[in-house]
Every structure is written in C-alpha cells, then in structure tokens.
Amino acid sequence: MPSDKSQTGLPIPVLLMVRELDQGGTERQLTEIAKALDRSRFQPHVGCFRPEGMRGEELRRAGVPVVQFPLRSYRSWRLVTDVRQMLSYVREHDIRVVHTFDYPVLPFGVAGGWLSRKPVLISSQRGHRDLVPPGYRRLLRASDRIVDGIVANCEFIRHHLIEDEKVPERLIQLCYNGIDLEVFRPGPVEMPSPLEEASVVIGVACSLREEKDLGTLLRAFARIVEQRTDSKLAVVGSGPESDNLQGLAASLGIAGNVVFIPATPDVARWLRAMDIFVLPSRSEALSNSLMEAMACGCCAVASRVGGNPELIVHGETGLLFDCGDVAALAGALLLLIDQPEMRRRLAGSGMRSIRERFSVAASARRMEEIYLTLLKRKAGTGI
Numbered sequence: 001m002p003s004d005k006s007q008t009g010l011p012i013p014v015l016l017m018v019r020e021l022d023q024g025g026t027e028r029q030l031t032e033i034a035k036a037l038d039r040s041r042f043q044p045h046v047g048c049f050r051p052e053g054m055r056g057e058e059l060r061r062a063g064v065p066v067v068q069f070p071l072r073s074y075r076s077w078r079l080v081t082d083v084r085q086m087l088s089y090v091r092e093h094d095i096r097v098v099h100t101f102d103y104p105v106l107p108f109g110v111a112g113g114w115l116s117r118k119p120v121l122i123s124s125q126r127g128h129r130d131l132v133p134p135g136y137r138r139l140l141r142a143s144d145r146i147v148d149g150i151v152a153n154c155e156f157i158r159h160h161l162i163e164d165e166k167v168p169e170r171l172i173q174l175c176y177n178g179i180d181l182e183v184f185r186p187g188p189v190e191m192p193s194p195l196e197e198a199s200v201v202i203g204v205a206c207s208l209r210e211e212k213d214l215g216t217l218l219r220a221f222a223r224i225v226e227q228r229t230d231s232k233l234a235v236v237g238s239g240p241e242s243d244n245l246q247g248l249a250a251s252l253g254i255a256g257n258v259v260f261i262p263a264t265p266d267v268a269r270w271l272r273a274m275d276i277f278v279l280p281s282r283s284e285a286l287s288n289s290l291m292e293a294m295a296c297g298c299c300a301v302a303s304r305v306g307g308n309p310e311l312i313v314h315g316e317t318g319l320l321f322d323c324g325d326v327a328a329l330a331g332a333l334l335l336l337i338d339q340p341e342m343r344r345r346l347a348g349s350g351m352r353s354i355r356e357r358f359s360v361a362a363s364a365r366r367m368e369e370i371y372l373t374l375l376k377r378k379a380g381t382g383i
Contacts, residue, residue, distance in 0.1 A: 011043040014097040014371060015090065015119070019104040021046070021066070022053025023238065023263040024207055025288040026126055029153075029177055029363075030101045031055045035062045036178075036364035042371070045093060047086070049105065054265050071108060086112035095119050097371050099151070102126070103136045110143050120374045121147045122173075125157050127285045128306065129165060131211060141165065149173050149374045151367075154286035154307035173370045177286045178363025179295055181355055186297035189272050194259040198232035200337050203274035203298075205267050206281075206289045208239030213303070213324065215248055216280045220329035222252040228337060231257060236270045238263040271296040275343065276336055282323050284308055294318070295354040299347040301332050311358075317350040 014037070018030050034044040035058075044064050048056075051068045059066050067089055071082045090098070090112065098113035099122040100106040106123055113121045123143055132140060144150065144167050151173050152158040158174055161167040195201050202221060206212050214235065221233045235245065235258060242260070249258045261270060271277065277293035277300050284290075284306035291311060294300050300318035302308040312318035319336070321328040336343045 011041055013043045013093050013095045015045045015047050015095045016099050017047045017105045017109040018101045020050035021048050021056035026102045027055045028288055031058055032360045033364055033367055034064050036360045083112050087116050090116045103132050106143055107139045110146055120378050122149045123147045124151045125161055126153050128283050131283055148378055151175050153177050154310050156307045157285050175366045177288055178358055178360035179291050180360050184268050184292040184295040187272055190269055191273050195232050195273055199230045201232050201274050202276045203234035204278050205236035208237050208241040210241055211283045213280045213282045214245055216324055216326055217278050218248050219326045222254050223330040224333055225254050225257050233258045236261045271298055274298050291354050291358050294350040297347050297351050299336055299343045300350050317353050318346050
C-alpha cells in the first residue's frame, strides 16, 4: 500500500484547478472534494483564473487556500508570467499533485505541472468530448500523452475515452461525483411564493445551456398545462439560454405557469418544493443536479443519455425517456401526476439509491485512493 504522508511526515499538498469558482457542476464538485479531503493526509490548495463567486467564498470559509493565476487568454502576453507564477507556487508549497477539473484550465495546469517536473499530473473528463471546442479538444488529446491519470466521473465517460478517444485503459481512474447529503436531503417544504398555488410542481435546476435541451421540457410542459392548468414549472439556474427559454415559454403561451429563478446557493430549498424533477439533456455525464434532486426526494425523470441510466433504473428509481421526444416526456409527466403513489415510490427508491452510493465522503475517499495510487506509480517504489 502507498504511504499516506509525504516524505516529511506532513499531509501531501495537492493543487486542484478550475477556470472559475462560481456556479456550475464542475466548480461545485471541486469545492466539495477540496473540503472533504482528509486534512491529516492531504493539504488541498485551489488554483483558478477567476476566484470570484460563491464557490470561492465557500472554499475560503473552509480554510482552503485559493490562488489566482489571472490569465484571460492563451494568446495574452501574460501567459509566460502566469506560468512562472504557477511554477513558483508549486515549488513554494511543495505541491505533489496537480489535478485539473475542466478543459479551459487544463493546458495551463498541465504545462505548469510538467515544467516543475515533480507533481503527479491528473486531468478530469466530466463530459463528452464532442462538447469541447475543437482547439481545446486537440489540447485534451495531446495532454492524454502527458498526464499520469485521467479521472472519469462515470462508466459512460470511461467507455467514451477508451472506445472513441483511444485512451489507454490504465490511465483512466473512475470516481463518481458525490453530493453533500447534509444539504441535499428531504426536509420541511418551504414553498416559494411563486409556486404556492400549484397543484403539482415540475422543475429543473441546472446551467441554462444549449445541451441541456430545456426547450424539450418547455414543450412537454405546454402539453401538461392543457390538462392541468394550475401546474407550475420551476426553472432554477442561469446561463446563455435564459432569454431564449423565456421567449419560448411566452410563445408557447405558458409564461404564466413557468417560474425562472436565477442561479442560487439555496438550490435545495427549490428542489424540496418540486414534485417531479426533469433533466432532458442531449448530452450528460454524471449529473450533480439529478443526484441532488433525487437526494432531496424529488421523483426523477431524465433523458436516456450519458450517465443518466447509471443514476436512474427505469421504473425503479425514476423514469427515462428518449432524448428530444416531447411526447414521451409529456406522457411520463402525466403518468406521474395521475399516479401519486407511483411518484412517491419512485422518489423514495431514488433517494435511497443516491444516499447509499453517491456521498461526498465516498467520492473524496476514492479521490484520495487515486492520488496515492498515482503518486506510488510515479515514484516506482513509494512516495
């Protein structure tokens, strides 16, 4: 077994890196891992380009050092200066592991870590590479030949890397996302005022991006409103598709039944107010939002893509539908509205599944195993 201390007997310093520290599933997952690492074994540091935002504040409150490398563009004259700053930071703090969590920071983190020679270099693959801009995709593929390991957050992504990207299987380490079960759990429902009069609340909480395909959800919900005029749809999140989605709701004649709530750190309160949670994504890895909703006791419905079937067993812990199929989604929603006992049964089974398999603690312990394994592999005989 590898040692769980550095040669000095002190906790092993690790640098977790992400572009920014505001909303988003990757930012949330990095923050949870950094907070949950065993401080007797690891000393987490977080590096980013943009430290402002809710996750930065959360990390600082938890006593995790946050360092900014203020790079704005890889074409900037600052690139060399910022890489030198990272090299200095890695050497000053004796960083032993550099782990990049998203593709915008990967070239910077891998370059800085490689130039300093000492740290284990780890990248993360948290989504399908077809969603990555072509320039970054080429850099990802180049980094596959440099890094010591790649962390995949679900079996779907692991298979994608092996089969589509031809990544050697020995490089890939599986670590499921984990969520804070103290925050995301059933509890008293404090119904937000915009939803108070609803007979049933359908909802989603995610970044409002094109690949989430929330247009399919709005179109399916329009069919629900035809039969359940007092139903409500809560859309919690912010993103580039916000204006388009509000325009679509107006054009479908359902604007009065749809509540748009900007991204909030108090998402659990909104999840507890939802009877049914829907994730209609066209592409997904292992969705934090879906796990959080299930942990809060929502009945989950999701598209049959990516890692969603790893979270939902159709008919046992939720319902699945074919991506983009408005009629199938509307049918699933009407079934759950008309059969409240089924809805409660699926919600209860889904909640138990998440609590048993996807805690932050379990994810952090697995990440610690990965760090120790790769440190031992790099050293040959031990740390």
